[in-house]
Amino acid sequence: xxxxxxxxxxxxxxxxxxxxxxxxxxxxxxxxxxxxxxxxxxxxxxxxxxxxxxxxxxxxxxxxxxxxxxxxxxxxxxxxxxxxxxxxxxxxxxxxxxxxxxxxxxxxxxxxxxxxxxxxxxxxxxxxxxxxxxxxxxxxxxxxxxxxxxxxxxxxxxxxxxxxxxxxxxxxxxxxxxxxxxxxxxxxxxxxxxxxxxxxxxxxxxxxxxxxxxxxxxxxxxxxxxxxxxxxxxxxxxxxxxxxxxxxxxxxxxxxxxxxxxxxxxxxxxxxxxxxxxxxxxxxxxxxxxxxxxxxxxxxxxxxxxxxxxxxxxxxxxxxxxxxxxxxxxxxxxxxxxxxxxxxxxxxxxxxxxxxxxxxxxxxxxxxxxxxxxxxxxxxxxxxxxxxxxxxxxxxxxxxxxxxxxxxxxxxxxxxxxxxxxxxxxxxxxxxxxxxxxxxxxxxxxxxxxxxxxxxxxxxxxxxxxxxxxxxxxxxxxxxxxxxxxxxxxxxxxxxxxxxxxxxxxxxxxxxxxxxxxxxxxxxxxxxxxxxxxxxxxxxxxxxxxxxxxxxxxxxxxxxxxxxxxxxxxxxxxxxxxxxxxxxxxxxxxxxxxxxxxxxxxxxxxxxxxxxxxxxxxxxxxxxxxxxxxxxxxxxxxxxxxxxxxxxxxxxxxxxxxxxxxxxxxxxxxxxxxxxxxxxxxxxxxxxxxxxxxxxxxxxxxxxxxxxxxxxxxxxxxxxxxxxxxxxxxxxxxxxxxxxxxxxxxxxxxxxxxxxxxxxxxxxxxxxxxxxxxxxxxxxxxxxxxxxxxxxxxxxxxxxxxxxxxxxxxxxxxxxxxxxxxxxxxxxxxxxxxxxxxxxxxxxxxxxxxxxxxxxxxxxxxxxxxxxxxxxxxxxxxxxxxxxxxxxxxxx
RNA sequence: AGGCGCGUAGCUCAGGGGGAGAGCACUUGCUUGACGCGCAAGUGGUCAGGAGUUCAAAUCUCCUCGCGCCUACCA
Numbered sequence: 001x002x003x004x005x006x007x008x009x010x011x012x013x014x015x016x017x018x019x020x021x022x023x024x025x026x027x028x029x030x031x032x033x034x035x036x037x038x039x040x041x042x043x044x045x046x047x048x049x050x051x052x053x054x055x056x057x058x059x060x061x062x063x064x065x066x067x068x069x070x071x072x073x074x075x076x077x078x079x080x081x082x083x084x085x086x087x088x089x090x091x092x093x094x095x096x097x098x099x100x101x102x103x104x105x106x107x108x109x110x111x112x113x114x115x116x117x118x119x120x121x122x123x124x125x126x127x128x129x130x131x132x133x134x135x136x137x138x139x140x141x142x143x144x145x146x147x148x149x150x151x152x153x154x155x156x157x158x159x160x161x162x163x164x165x166x167x168x169x170x171x172x173x174x175x176x177x178x179x180x181x182x183x184x185x186x187x188x189x190x191x192x193x194x195x196x197x198x199x200x201x202x203x204x205x206x207x208x209x210x211x212x213x214x215x216x217x218x219x220x221x222x223x224x225x226x227x228x229x230x231x232x233x234x235x236x237x238x239x240x241x242x243x244x245x246x247x248x249x250x251x252x253x254x255x256x257x258x259x260x261x262x263x264x265x266x267x268x269x270x271x272x273x274x275x276x277x278x279x280x281x282x283x284x285x286x287x288x289x290x291x292x293x294x295x296x297x298x299x300x301x302x303x304x305x306x307x308x309x310x311x312x313x314x315x316x317x318x319x320x321x322x323x324x325x326x327x328x329x330x331x332x333x334x335x336x337x338x339x340x341x342x343x344x345x346x347x348x349x350x351x352x353x354x355x356x357x358x359x360x361x362x363x364x365x366x367x368x369x370x371x372x373x374x375x376x377x378x379x380x381x382x383x384x385x386x387x388x389x390x391x392x393x394x395x396x397x398x399x400x401x402x403x404x405x406x407x408x409x410x411x412x413x414x415x416x417x418x419x420x421x422x423x424x425x426x427x428x429x430x431x432x433x434x435x436x437x438x439x440x441x442x443x444x445x446x447x448x449x450x451x452x453x454x455x456x457x458x459x460x461x462x463x464x465x466x467x468x469x470x471x472x473x474x475x476x477x478x479x480x481x482x483x484x485x486x487x488x489x490x491x492x493x494x495x496x497x498x499x500x501x502x503x504x505x506x507x508x509x510x511x512x513x514x515x516x517x518x519x520x521x522x523x524x525x526x527x528x529x530x531x532x533x534x535x536x537x538x539x540x541x542x543x544x545x546x547x548x549x550x551x552x553x554x555x556x557x558x559x560x561x562x563x564x565x566x567x568x569x570x571x572x573x574x575x576x577x578x579x580x581x582x583x584x585x586x587x588x589x590x591x592x593x594x595x596x597x598x599x600x601x602x603x604x605x606x607x608x609x610x611x612x613x614x615x616x617x618x619x620x621x622x623x624x625x626x627x628x629x630x631x632x633x634x635x636x637x638x639x640x641x642x643x644x645x646x647x648x649x650x651x652x653x654x655x656x657x658x659x660x661x662x663x664x665x666x667x668x669x670x671x672x673x674x675x676x677x678x679x680x681x682x683x684x685x686x687x688x689x690x691x692x693x694x695x696x697x698x699x700x701x702x703x704x705x706x707x708x709x710x711x712x713x714x715x716x717x718x719x720x721x722x723x724x725x726x727x728x729x730x731x732x733x734x735x736x737x738x739x740x741x742x743x744x745x746x747x748x749x750x751x752x753x754x755x756x757x758x759x760x761x762x763x764x765x766x767x768x769x770x771x772x773x774x775x776x777x778x779x780x781x782x783x784x785x786x787x788x789x790x791x792x793x794x795x796x797x798x799x800x801x802x803x804x805x806x807x808x809x810x811x812x813x814x815x816x817x818x819x820x821x822x823x824x825x826x827x828x829x830x831x832x833x834x835x836x837x838x839x840x841x842x843x844x845x846x847x848x849x850x851x852x853x854x855x856x857x858x859x860x861x862x863x864x865x866x867x868x869x870x871x872x873x874x875x876x877x878x879x880x881x882x883x884x885x886x887x888x889x890x891x892x
Numbered sequence: 893a894g895g896c897g898c899g900u901a902g903c904u905c906a907g908g909g910g911g912a913g914a915g916c917a918c919u920u921g922c923u924u925g926a927c928g929c930g931c932a933a934g935u936g937g938u939c940a941g942g943a944g945u946u947c948a949a950a951u952c953u954c955c956u957c958g959c960g961c962c963u964a965c966c967a
Contacts (some may be wrong), residue, residue, distance in 0.1 A: 222967060277967055286965045576916060579929040590926030751933035757922050821932060852947030861910055
């Protein structure tokens with residue numbers, strides 16, 4: 001590209017779209033099918049088609065994108081599969097709402113038309129999130145876009161269902177399940193959100209039935225009095241003397257007048273309430289189990305709408321369950337059966353989609369027998385076949401798998417994978433098949449009715465890592481990219497999704513679905529609260545990208561993505577990191593100004609061995625360290641470390657020191673030096689851009705396109721910079737530190753004594769031996785950096801009168817300030833220095849005075865402390881002398 | 893009830909047995925031949941509290957307090 005000058009500030013508008021198009025046209029993110037590069041693959045956690053990009057997605061995508069772009073640089077063949085999830089209940093709800101506006105229900109449309117309507121909705125709105133994924137710069141392979149309801153994945157779902165059924169791992173039966181009366185469907189245990197609410201515990205009298213002399217009664221305690229209408233027993237603990245004599249007798253259920261038995265079961269907690277439990281097998285999970293065990297009647301009094309049915313009795317039939325509760329309580333009270341009512345905090349299950357209170361409900365459902373699958377999923381992590389980062393989530397993962405219960409997978413909705421099961425209307429035979437059966441294999445009847453229910457959305461999500469790669473076909477993709485390298489996700493779906501993918505992957509692919517699982521943080525608001533629409537504290541990632549640029553936003557997420565801690569996000573933070581993006585832009589602008597000046601004849605190839613200047617040697621040394629630190633950090637998922645290292649290096653080393661140090665060379669007369677400086681500057685800039693690119697792809701690519709003479713325009717295809725071991729020379733850091741100390745010392749004097757920056761100063765520095773030789777070689781540089789007009793470095797020098805002074809590396813330095821400031825200020829400044837050094841000296845001397853330390857600590861530690869002591873003492877003495885001299889001057 | 897995590901500068905957070913760190917904020921000064929979205933120099937800390945292990949603890953162990961989250965059949 002040409003040698004245009006960059007604008008004064010970075011403006012992301014236009015830039016981002018330009019490069020997105022560029023990368024897409026170049027197919028930069030499709031794996032390189034022909035090459036034998038090592039595979040690296042990630043499947044995207046598929047967002048709901050109903051969704052719009054939120055902070056959680058943004059973080060999730062940014063981290064995956066960093067990993068993918070980084071691994072491309074490392075030479076891997078990278079595949080990142082994008083896609084969306086059909087989100088059964090959520091999507092159906094959305095479309096039903098739209099229908100409601102037209103005054104229609106899905107029942108009015110019928111199943112087929114309704115499904116058609118959902119597909120239409122999906123085509124129209126479902127791609128919104130895909131554009132947003134694109135917008136954030138996610139380097140996915142769009143040619144492999146998948147959807148959980150598309151043909152291939154639907155085929156995988158059927159295959160899995162049928163195989164599990166044939167293996168006896170899927171079964172159908174009447175059980176009590178979590179029912180959402182609003183969504184009209186069963187939910188898995190995981191889909192129920194428990195929430196603490198203030199409820200009440202009602203104590204109700206159940207009079208004893210039996211003989212004429214039976215005058216007694218038992219008192220039960222319940223939070224759901226309306227369910228008493230379906231009570232079929234009262235249970236007590238078998239060893240509870242209070243009640244043991246009553247076991248086997250009967251009570252008369254108030255309001256209903258039904259006689260029900262008193263049974264004994266050790267499940268009952270003697271300490272809770274009265275120690276006497278009413279049993280409603282049809283409407284309580286535990287009571288259901290009790291009912292089965294004791295062969296109790298099962299009376300359903302609540303229907304699938306959450307209303308009381310005829311079984312509840314004519315007085316109550318048709319009432320909503322909560323209205324009924326009030327009525328029951330009122331009647332009990334009127335008839336003298338209500339003993340008391342206590343407040344009680346307890347947790348109540350709510351639907352995770354619509355937040356309606358869950359109703360335990362008995363119905364015919366399909367289940368996956370998970371224990372055998374769970375065991376394998378557990379072992380794979382225990383054996384290290386899959387590693388979870390941060391490691392502590394492993395325990396949570398184990399705990400869940402160890403206590404897992406069968407998974408209810410049928411949903412009474414229409415949008416989803418319809419269960420491939422048919423019942424023969426003639427003979428009642430149940431058929432489970434991959435292909436729709438034309439007739440009953442048993443009686444040849446053609447009157448078959450397909451199961452109405454669809455599968456839990458997570459059932460298809462569980463297959464995602466292999467279904468997206470073409471399973472059950474034996475595809476090239478499967479062979480090359482399964483198991484995937486890493487799964488990046490939030491902990492909130494560790495059970496929902498991660499554990500289930502592990503189970504299915506191991507069962508059907510005989511191998512784990514991913515080598516690593518990286519669990520990232522939750523993005524919260526600035527106060528640390530979860531973002532939610534109802535709280536009104538959501539920060540829209542799209543707005544942030546519009547306002548500050550995608551790079552600034554991505555860098556912010558990365559810089560805060562420390563393992564195991566949530567991210568508190570705020571607009572100010574993003575704004576802060578925009579400054580960094582702009583800083584990079586301006587550093588590049590400066591560099592490119594000088595690179596652009598260069599003519600072909602002047603141009604020098606970058607050859608580190610020939611660069612003798614301190615600045616170049618130092619920056620190249622540091623660059624080597626940074627390269628290895630960033631690589632190490634990213635391989636360990638320490639994203640914040642990578643971001644932090646680069647921030648510090650680019651701003652405070654490259655910009656603050658290196659660029660300042662090479663200015664005299666760049667603006668100087670010596671053409672050879674100038675050319676060398678340009679070559680090094682260019683190299684360092686290019687490597688910085690490569691290192692930053694995975695985090696902030698746009699600004700780096702934009703700058704890259706301006707680099708003169710660069711043949712490869714596509715930064716996304718650049719390799720991670722090679723190591724230059726010859727540039728590592730630790731002693732250069734020490735030298736640099738010395739120089740920086742001298743410069744900072746002068747700047748400090750200037751600043752603390754209030755001398756104008758424009759005022760050129762004189763500096764007299766005592767130094768000898770190698771140190772002096774070194775400083776002499778850097779004389780011009782020091783004069784430039786410290787803004788000096790005179791610099792003298794001598795082994796012996798007479799302190800000029802009326803000067804400010806300091807001690808650096810044991811050498812006194814003097815800055816004559818007689819006419820600029822009063823002696824008082826300088827005395828105060830020296831006192832401050834002395835106070836500092838005294839403090840440090842005290843710490844070190846105390847340590848060395850400790851015999852235990854000197855005897856037991858490792859020799860190198862003790863030596864270090866001794867050296868420090870010597871340095872500090874020396875510095876203290878010298879500072880004191882300087883102070884004395886100045887005080888004398890003042891007095892005389 | 894059990895489990896996990898957190899408590900470090902005013903704020904947000906790194907660090908994780910041998911000199912308390914960063915960013916933001918704050919103070920002072922500044923048209924410094926890239927950048928005021930900037931430059932330079934500074935101020936600021938009983939590393940929640942207590943006990944223990946150790947020559948040495950912000951760091952390891954235990955306890956206490958506070959905060960957050962997850963899991964559970966808390967009628």
